[in-house]
Amino acid sequence: MAVAVSPLAPKTYPDLPPVDGVRFATGAAGIRYQGRTDVLLALFDKGTEVAGVFTRSKCPSAPVDWCKTKLEGGKARALVVNSGNANAFTGKLGAEAVKTTASLAAKALDVPQSEIFLASTGVIGEPLDASKFEGVLEPLRDAASPDGALDAARAIMTTDTYPKVAVARTEIDGVPIVITGIAKGAGMIAPDMATMLSFIFTDAPIDAPVLQSLLTRGVQGSFNSITVDSDTSTSDTLLLFATGAAAHRGAPRIKTKGDRKLKPFRKALDALLLDLAHQVVKDGEGARKFVEIVVEGAASPGAARKIARSIADSPLVKTAIAGEDANWGRIVMAVGKAGEKAERDKLAIWFGDIRVAYKGMRDPAYDEAAVSRLMQADKIDIRVDLGLGEGSARLWTCDLTKAYVEINGDYRS
């Protein structure tokens, strides 16, 4: 089935500058199909620090288990990613495949196994034949180049209709720093996090525990605030690699998370995470609309988040948006089913700037034609004020179209 590029795809890709200390190469290992690019190798200079966040699924993939353990060391020399097979729910065979891959990589790259990170995406439950990596990594090692980030983003795509890349430039103590990131993910996207792989690279000299704190905080308002279909993958992996190469140009090493010199970096990282997270939603399977949901006036931030999630995940809300139907009654339904405090007679709802419901009933000034025009845009803004307290939350989602069902339904019959 040919799938057209999402109409919400970015019109242009940014030039991805090299990150000092990072090199990429991609190749074909024949994981699922012959002759298709399905392996990404990223090499890091000695001294690279690493942080990561992972799926909260109770059935994580074998590579997720592997990365969690290796993260304890805080050091990274290589990242090996394959598409075509998620190596998830593959039991002992999966754990063995991961060990084999790491062992082959350690030998080919001459780095310790404990500093090799692995990620896999693709079919769940099929054993991954790790022997296919044999002889594949050596030529990749030799071909690795600082300029391969866009190719890297392409190599990890599955049902994605476009590669997801982002770049941010910042400084630490006046020394220029670059951050680049790639991501994949289109379906099975929900907090926390998504069928989502994302890898961020920077030359900033930041110790692993500080990196971890930046990342854990940064994903809250970005990757953990998006949902495509409420389904959570077994494989979600987000890794942040910091080579520290900017130290050669005078950047001081950051060793504590309270260091004031971190401020611009944190801001730049947060913006880059949000950029990538939005790109994932905009490539949501079958998506035609990018939807921002803001909930305000809730009893608590947690209540606001739960209500926003209830709206964002509601099939009835999402199909209405697909149909460009300003069906705010379904928003009321979704608020009501969230199980959090809500008083019908205090609730107000906006589509864009237009208030459609107020004090428990239709806004007297509500003009359906005006809202209908607004619903034709690519970006839909929904705002709900519960009128109860100070809790607020912001989430992003997409519409639910027939194409989603088509992409995921297979329709073999």
Next chain:
Amino acid sequence: MAVAVSPLAPKTYPDLPPVDGVRFATGAAGIRYQGRTDVLLALFDKGTEVAGVFTRSKCPSAPVDWCKTKLEGGKARALVVNSGNANAFTGKLGAEAVKTTASLAAKALDVPQSEIFLASTGVIGEPLDASKFEGVLEPLRDAASPDGALDAARAIMTTDTYPKVAVARTEIDGVPIVITGIAKGAGMIAPDMATMLSFIFTDAPIDAPVLQSLLTRGVQGSFNSITVDSDTSTSDTLLLFATGAAAHRGAPRIKTKGDRKLKPFRKALDALLLDLAHQVVKDGEGARKFVEIVVEGAASPGAARKIARSIADSPLVKTAIAGEDANWGRIVMAVGKAGEKAERDKLAIWFGDIRVAYKGMRDPAYDEAAVSRLMQADKIDIRVDLGLGEGSARLWTCDLTKAYVEINGDYRS
């Protein structure tokens, strides 16, 4: 948009016998469209006891608020149901519309307002013009007949493709008792409960508190164990009316819920509730497959229920079933995202009799062709054994098809 009758619809309807003490009439009040049957009136003889369960939405409709209050008296003389407008999220106007309707009904039927029950289904957020009931109820009162149950079921349909009716015959202390029930609901169906109206009628002489206990227990394994799209309506209403007329034929009055003479009645009621609940799922918007999900071996019954719900609500599981794709990896995903205890290496999954996954990986004997044949049936059975404890749960759902998106997407653009 013309919608064909669900392929899962029952091939025949049972003959609905009269229930002594109950009469029905249907008519057109022009609530949303002119000339369409949109009002159901049910009349009950004096002494009829009533019990009810309702949506747990935090934004319930005005008729739900009304019924909850009136239920305290435990007595019913009339039920007025309209389709075309849900009178939900209509604030003060909604409460006034309910009062106006009850007042018109009390006058037309010469019964106390406190013994009149109301339900509405249709569009949310539009004010209901209750003056449309004026002059409508008197002719219905005069026309009411004991034989109108099937017409009653038809009158309350919205996006339903077939009327839902059920009948059960039982006895209390050797005296024959009849129970009949009608239901509507097709989308916005999820525990607890559904965009669902259901009314059950019996001639059994059972006191209201006992009826309430029977109903509250009975919905757990039936109406509260179904989901179409995880969306919960603001209007869900299930009322059980017991006229007590069988007392004239010698049935003893049941005054305590522990009364042993209740046993056959409870069993018959539970079966009827399950029958109606299944009919609702089988008419799920766009449904082509009826799916039973059994979760066993969970750490607790609550955990089993949450995992079953996670599977039943997963768009990726539901689209796979629509595509007749035995994609058990998505079942693993749904188990993993439920947030309950699950050990990958103890998990086993069956489609029908075929075990597809065992001990953390694909069953060695798994034959995809055999499972694919099985997926072509109308009824799909999924069983998951977590291998952890004794907790089990059983839920019913349907597949997610393009027709669901079409029905709910409106596609006005």
